[in-house]
Amino acid sequence: MLKRPPPSDNKKADRDSPTSAALKCAYQLMQQRIISNPNDMMGILLFGTKETKFDETSASDMAYPHCYLLADLDVPAAGDVKRLRNLVEDEAESEELLVPSKEGVNMSNLLFCANQVFTTNAPNFSSRRLFLVTDNDNPHADDRSLRSAAAVRAKDLYDLGVIIELFPISKPGYGFDRAKFYDDIIYRTSLSDPDSPAPISSAAKNSSSGDGITLLQSLLSSINSKAAPRRALFNLPLEIGPEVRIGVKGYIMIKRQEKVRSCYVWLGGEKAQIATGSTTQMAEDTARTVEKTEIRKAYKFGGEAVSFTPDQIKDMRNCFGEPVIRIIGFKPMSMLPIWANLRTPTFIYPSETDYVGSTRVFSALQQKLLKDKKMGIAWFIARKNAAPVIAALIPGAEQLGDNDEQLMPPGIWIVPLPFADDIRQNPETTLVQTTDTLTDLMRSVIQQLQLPKAIYDPVRYPNPSLQWFYRILQAIALEEDLPERPEDKTIPKYKQIDKRAGQYVIEWGEELENEYRHWASKSRKSSSALTKRSADTAAAHATSLAKRVKTESGAPPASTSDRGMTDAEMMEQNERGNISKLTMPVLKEWLGARRLPTSGKKADLVDRIQKYFDK
Incomplete structure (x- = not known):
């Protein structure tokens, strides 16, 4: 694994040996996990090395020959990251340590050594995994x-709850064949396994031809896909009918990545130290410390605070029953509008823990929904004390990659639907309809700005704010120089955009100016004609309007509501500043005849009419 690929002039060709790529991958993974999951334990065990090391006290311990424990299983500290970084960057140190043994690799000793590490440092952990890169x-x-002994050791690990994940590396001109040895060592994840939604990693290829798929990138992609264990969000019964239940587990597959603050750090001393905080609740009048037993929750109702005991609040929250997913009917998928979604959907998968045979029933339900293009409507309570929601059960088909690698397992998505009180009216907007010529020109602009293969890959555009935050955090923790500026891959490539679509944008802008001039001249002509017509009718209508005003005891000229005011009449009142003297029925009738909103106070109606004439 120490042999480097042949030199190449291609910038995308591999430069790392498989061992170096694996160590760099471990270094980057440790950098990520030490920030995103600071409580996770990690260890690095090298096998097939000339030197042997199991613990710090005995460097010549031959209980596990040719196994070198580079980093013991523990929560990574800054020193562990620095040591691994030096090993990755210093070729002299790596060549001194990474000397292969002349004897063959004994997989039984390797698995037994890993067993000893897990039982010593993490005996009670629910999720324990061994990443095997070879x-x-x-x-x-x-x-x-030796094959039989390795199979026995692997079985011991699985009996202890340790899951072995294989990350194979294919040699140039020779593929990796799992059937020769590792099918007896690596157990395929079963449907009853809580980690079953994780895809099976395909072999990483050593790219000596410079095709852009480097070994390091392939390893990082494979390991990152399984870096975070699939911890179930809930384990609930799925009630298909009366007394017909199966077991399912829910997973959050899509989640917004945010900055996670696990602790406070004090930077006032020579070295950064973790600060320990404490919270004390005190009475406002006497400054006396208040105990938890003296605190009661209260809600304001009718101007008064209504308090409840913890038992009363618990009874109110549990009045809807136990957590469950209960199907209450089925509807066509076409009836679900795109906006009917309140929160991030949850992915459910069958579980045989509580109900045997859940996998077959779940699979039949999922395939039937897919075939008939139906969705289930369910009563959904995710956990205790949670508010019930009406949710749509949408079937999800299996998604495979280019090499038949499973990207997404088949299952069902739970989409929370809104209640009637959650739906709000859209705000009032004024739309201006474009012309066919402008539409055709804009179509050319959009075609020139299409992404490669018309697919947006979010992996290629990391969040610059998060990356900058983690970069600063890493520099402080590892005592590195602070970077000067963040790397933002979301900044548009202006030169390339101008080269591809610049001329089309200019043509569209010129056409827009021409259309605006045409529209402005047409509006001026219609406005002058309207003013001329209003002058002719104003004199004839002035007498009758004055008589009506006199007969109504000095009321403002609002009696035109009997027949409705024309645009010319309303424009005349606007120019004289008499719109505010008209009555509300007249204003509303005039606005309603022109399909304008009639809600609001009188000042709102007057303002709406004035804006109409301004346009």
Whole structure:
């Protein structure tokens, strides 16, 4: 694994050996996990090395020959990251340590050593996994006894709850064959396994031809896909009918990544230290410390505070029953509008823990919904003390990658639907309809700005704010120089945009100016004609309007509501400043005849009419 790929002039060709790529991958993974999951434990065990090391006290311990424990299983500290970084960046140190043994690799000793590390440092952890990176698909080709011993050690690990994840590396011109040895060592995830939604990693290829798919990138992609264990959000019964229940587990597959603050750090001393905080609740009048037993929750109702005991609040929250997913009917998928979604959907998968046979029933339900293009409507309570919601059960088909690698397993998505009180009216907007010529020109602009393959890949555009935050945090923790500016991959490539679509944008802008001039001249002509007509009718109408005003005891000229005011009459009142003297029925009738909103106070109606004439 220490052999480097042949030199190449291509900038995208591999420069790292498989061992170096694996260590760099471990270094980047440790950098990510130490910030995003600071409580997770990590360890690095090298096998097949000339030197042997299991613990710090005994460097010549030969209980596990040719196994070198580079980093013991523990929460990574800044020192561990620095040491791994030096090993990755210093070629002399890596060549001194990474000397292969002349003897063959004994997989039984490796798995037994890993077993010892897990039982010593993490005996009670619910999620324990061993990431095995190798390019040797048949380490014991001629020794059946060693193959059997390795299979026994692997079975011991699985009995302890340790899941082995294989990350194979294909050699140039030779593929990695799992069937030769690792099918007896690596157990395929079963449907009853809580980690089953994780896809199976395909072999990473050593790109010596410079095709852009480098070994390091392939390893990072494979390991990142399984870096975070699939912890179930809930384990609930899915009630399909009366007394017909199966078991399912829910997972959050899509989640907004945010800055996670796990602790406070004090930077006032020579070294950064973790600050320990404490909170004390005190009475406002006497400054006396208040105990938890003296605190009661209260809600304001009718201007008064109504308090409840903890037992009363618990009873109110549990009045809707136990957590469950209960199907109450089925509807066509076409009836679900795109806006009917309140929160991030939850992915559910069958579980055989509580109900045997759940997998078959769940699979039949999912395939039937897909075939008939139907969705289920369910009563959904995610956990205790949670508010019930009406949710749509939308089937999800299996998604495969280019190499038949599973990107998304088949399952069902739970989409919370809004109640009637959650739906709000859209705000009032004034739309201006474009012309066919402008539409055709804009179509050319959009076609020139299409992404490659018309697919947006969010992996290629990391959040610049998060990356800058983590970069500063890493520099402080590892005592590195602070970076000067963040790397923002979301900044548009202006030169390329101008080269591809600049001329089309200019043509569209020129056409827009021409259309505006045409519209402005047409509006001026219609306005002058309207003014001329209003002058002719104003004299004839002035007498009758004055008589009506006199007969109504000095009331403002609002009696035109009997027949409705024309645009010319309303424009005349606007020019004289008499619109505010008209009555509300006249204003509302005039606005309603022109399909304008009639809600609001009188000042709102007057303002709406004035804006109409301004346009």
